[in-house]
Each structure stands twice: as C-alpha cells, then as structure tokens.
Amino acid sequence: MSEQGSTERVAIVTGGSRGIGRETAVRLGRDGYDVVVAYGGNKAEADAAVEEVTEAGGRAIAVQADVADEVAVASLFDQAEQTFGGVDVVVHAAGVMLLSPLVDLELAEFDRQVRTNLRGSFVVNQQAARRLRPGGAIVNFSSSLTKLAFPAYGVYAATKGGVEALSLILARELRGRDITVNAVAPGPTATALFLDGKSEEQINRLSSVSPLERLGQPADIAEVVAFLAGPGRWVNGQVVYANGGAA
Numbered sequence: 001m002s003e004q005g006s007t008e009r010v011a012i013v014t015g016g017s018r019g020i021g022r023e024t025a026v027r028l029g030r031d032g033y034d035v036v037v038a039y040g041g042n043k044a045e046a047d048a049a050v051e052e053v054t055e056a057g058g059r060a061i062a063v064q065a066d067v068a069d070e071v072a073v074a075s076l077f078d079q080a081e082q083t084f085g086g087v088d089v090v091v092h093a094a095g096v097m098l099l100s101p102l103v104d105l106e107l108a109e110f111d112r113q114v115r116t117n118l119r120g121s122f123v124v125n126q127q128a129a130r131r132l133r134p135g136g137a138i139v140n141f142s143s144s145l146t147k148l149a150f151p152a153y154g155v156y157a158a159t160k161g162g163v164e165a166l167s168l169i170l171a172r173e174l175r176g177r178d179i180t181v182n183a184v185a186p187g188p189t190a191t192a193l194f195l196d197g198k199s200e201e202q203i204n205r206l207s208s209v210s211p212l213e214r215l216g217q218p219a220d221i222a223e224v225v226a227f228l229a230g231p232g233r234w235v236n237g238q239v240v241y242a243n244g245g246a247a
C-alpha cells in the first residue's frame, strides 16, 4: 500500500490529455497507479500529461484511441496489458459538449455527442467488463446537468442520462466479479469543455450555482474519482453528484 492507501494498480484514463481526465491521471499517478493516458487527437497534451504523471511518481504511457472506435479501444486495452500486465481501473472521462436549443441543434452535432459520449461509453465499458481484474473499478462520467436541466444542454444531458443507465446496469451485470461501476456527475468545472465559448458573465453566473460560491476545479473531481477507483469499494452502482451542492 502506498501512503495514499492504494496498491500498485493499473488505470486507463480516457480523456487523460486534458481537463478532469488529466487531473485524475496525475492524481492516480501520485496514488501509485501505473497510468495509461488515453487521448483523442491532442498528442502534445497527452505527452505533457504523461510527464506530469511521471513527475507525480507513477509510470505512464500515452495511447491514442477514439473512444467510439471499438478496434482502437481494444488496442488501447491490449497496449495497457502488454505494458503494465493488466488493467484494474478504467476512468472514462472523454466527452464532448455542443450547446444549442433543441429547435436549432444540427443533427451532425446530435450525432457527434451521441457517438462520443454514449457509444464511447458503451465501447469503453464493454472492453472494461471483459478485461478488468477482480478488485477493479469503472468510473464513468455523467453530468449534474441531468438534474440542473439548463436550456441548450438537452442532447448533452440526454447522452449523460444514458451513461448513468449503462453504469447502473453494468454494476449489476458484473455480480461476482468484484468490480464496481459508478458514474461521477460533476457540476460546472473549470476546464476547456465548460469555459470555451462562454462570456465572463455566464461563467460568473454558473460559478454561483453552488452554495460554496465557486466553480469546481478538476482536482475536486479527481478526489472523488480517486476514492471510487480505490478505497471506496462499498459505493457501487451509484451516480455521485460532485457539484458543491448545486443540484
């Protein structure tokens, strides 16, 4: 056991190149995990994330994989197993958010969100269900928007509602395997996904939805993920809303 209470385990973190996934990759590295930083298109950021994990004390590699591509995701798990000997934890943080009222949203934007967020969760969870070792954990990403229900977030929130359903049912399907499956549902969190395209006024307004009167930071979410990935074994089949009390 390391000081932080985790054993030397192997984690794949999708969306590990940026934002919440990257912060989580570094946190798990600090907790003693070997980490596979899975990324979509941003190799430079993924390489920087690997460096950060290494500086934090973990071993890490970067692997490119579109989460909705089943061949690429199978190869991601192959590379994790070949490099580190197996996989214990999958943190599936990759996601996209495209905002528009339903009446105006282009079908291409609908398809992109469903493909990345919902199909991606299916593909990643299917590989995880086939390969995780006993004692493992899957941590998916929903969003507090499933409760906050802000206008313009409809399709994004719908994909996250789907992720919640997949997570809860997979937790039950894995009976007897000693693998937990949960979804974390952050509120507004200071990453590119949240900040890009918003005015200062919008950011200030959304920062105050939490009674703690600030925006969530990636480290706030990484703390919850680290708990679910390691010591939090008795939390299973749950959606954990991490939003400072916003919803």
Ligand SMILES: NC(=O)c1ccc[n+]([C@@H]2O[C@H](COP(=O)([O-])OP(=O)(O)OC[C@H]3O[C@@H](n4cnc5c(N)ncnc54)[C@H](OP(=O)(O)O)[C@@H]3O)[C@@H](O)[C@H]2O)c1
Pocket: 014, 015, 016, 017, 018, 019, 020, 021, 038, 039, 040, 041, 042, 043, 045, 046, 065, 066, 067, 068, 092, 093, 094, 095, 096, 097, 116, 120, 141, 142, 143, 144, 185, 186, 187, 188, 189, 190, 191, 192, 193, 194
């Ligand atoms: N930030 C928030 O306020 C907030 C709130 C609630 C829920 N969430 C959820 O939290 C998760 C992390 O979000 P974030 O804010 O950290 O986002 P972010 O900073 O925009 O990072 C998104 C990550 O997803 C990866 N990605 C996107 N499409 C991909 C694809 N098709 N295949 C593989 N990787 C892909 C990106 O990789 P590349 O850059 O390498 O392409 C990047 O690492 C998401 O599921 C998001 O929906 C975020």
